[in-house]
Structure formats: C-alpha cells, structure tokens
Amino acid sequence: xxxxxxxxxxxxxxxxxxxxxxxxxxxxxxxxxxxxxxxxxxxxxxxxxxxxxxxxxxxxxxxxxxxxxxxxxxxxxxxxxxxxxxxxxxxxxxxxxxxxxxxxxxxxxxxxxxxxxxxxxxxxxxxxxxxxxxxxxxxxxxxxxxxxxxxxxxxxxxxxxxxxxxxxxxxxxxxxxxxxxxxxxxxxxxxxxxxxxxxxxxxxxxxxxxxxxxxxxxxxxxxxxxxxxxxxxxxxxxxxxxxxxxxxxxxxxxxxxxxx
Numbered sequence: 115x116x117x118x119x120x121x122x123x124x125x126x127x128x129x130x131x132x133x134x135x136x137x138x139x140x141x142x143x144x145x146x147x148x149x150x151x152x153x154x155x156x157x158x159x160x161x162x163x164x165x166x167x168x169x170x171x172x173x174x175x176x177x178x179x180x181x182x183x184x185x186x187x188x189x190x191x192x193x194x195x196x197x198x199x200x201x202x203x204x205x206x207x208x209x210x211x212x213x214x215x216x217x218x219x220x221x222x223x224x225x226x227x228x229x230x231x232x233x234x235x236x237x238x239x240x241x242x243x244x245x246x247x248x249x250x251x252x253x254x255x256x257x258x259x260x261x262x263x264x265x266x267x268x269x270x271x272x273x274x275x276x277x278x279x280x281x282x283x284x285x286x287x288x289x290x291x292x293x294x295x296x297x298x299x300x301x302x303x304x305x306x307x308x309x310x311x312x313x314x315x316x317x318x319x320x321x322x323x324x325x326x327x328x329x330x331x332x333x334x335x336x337x338x339x340x341x342x343x344x345x346x347x348x349x350x351x352x353x354x355x356x357x358x359x360x361x362x363x364x365x366x367x368x369x370x371x372x373x374x
Contacts, residue, residue, distance in 0.1 A: 131228030
C-alpha cells in the first residue's frame, strides 16, 4: 500500500463471546488471527500482485478490528466464498492450503471461547464468514480419508516430552510428517532405525483431493532389511573373475570395512 492517505476498511474482524473485549485478546492470538486471514487470502487470490491486509483500528466495546486491504473487492469475494463453503462443506473441493488457515482460525476461536466473524465494515454490516471452535472439525469430515494402511518413509526424529511421536520423511511431501506412536515399545524400535527407510503401519489420514498425508498413528513397523555383506562381497568377487577372488579373503575384507 503506497498511498499515504488512510484507506477505508475493507472488512471487520469481530470476536464475539462472553467477556470478550479488545484488551482481553492477547496480542499473540490477534497476530495469529491476522496471519491466518492473510494466508487464506493468498490461497484464494489468483491476482499477480500481493494483496496485503492492514490493521486499521479497533472499535470500542467488543473486540472489533477494522481491516484494510490493497484490493478490497478481491478480499470481500474471498470472504464470501469462505462463508459459503463453511456453510456447505460437502460442496467444496477442499485442499490442504485452504484447510490450514481455517484450522488455525478455528483453534483460536476455541482457545478464546469465541466466534470469529468477518463482515462488511458498515455499522450493521452483514457477516460474510463465521468461524467457530468446531468449524474445522465440521468441514474436515468431507476433506479427509482415514483408514488402516501403510506408508514408506525415512525416520528422522523419535521422542517427545509429553507425547510419543516420530518424524517421518515421506516421498513427494515437502515437510516432515509428525506421527503419533501407539506404544513405548514401538518408540524404542523406531529409535533403533533412526535415519533409515522403512514401512510403518497404522491409522493414516490423507487429504481427499491431493492424497497428501495429514497425520499418522503408528501401530507397528517393518524392520529395515540390511544387505548381507559377506554374500554381497562373494557375489562381487564371482562377477570379477577367479584371479581377483583368489587374492582376497572375504572375512578379512569385511573386518577391514567394519574397522575391526
């Protein structure tokens, strides 16, 4: 926004609930809310230029925040569309990028015990979208597939101070999948195979549209298969010819490789 003049608000962010006042909303919660709204806009907005939101002011009374935008008409279209798909989740082709900001907003509403309303900036402006504590749970029913299955990946972290988990690197996924683990015995077994690739089995949840893994509960693990060094060297010697084989002792070479 390069215009030095104060812009008009494009919409209002209203947090409604018992005993909700602007000074009772933690700055961290407000920052998370604004960040989730910006993320929602970036997913829905197909414009070439970035459409940045700006906090304009706070109305007295309940927690009502005026928000300006570089392109107000685009923002209002996004909020209307968001409200429509929230009201009819089965009509939307959900994707991880759309679900992520709604999950964040719903978590904030739950932590604050409030409803987040996004409406027109008029005094009695219509509510375009409403996010409640259970909104994400409601919309995600049609967005995911959950089943007992198996996935292949690389174990990169194991542990957890409060909950048993491991981090799994799965092919075609940009980020690590933090998996819950069903028992301490399985955690110990996962730890034995850290930084190795293996197959884990359990309850897996996928995004219906992209088939990206959302979460995993590991109930068992296949032990990684290690090659037999002795047999591998014998096979290599056989392939290299008898003159090479005659000059090498397999057991000695294995001890050398291991540093014995």
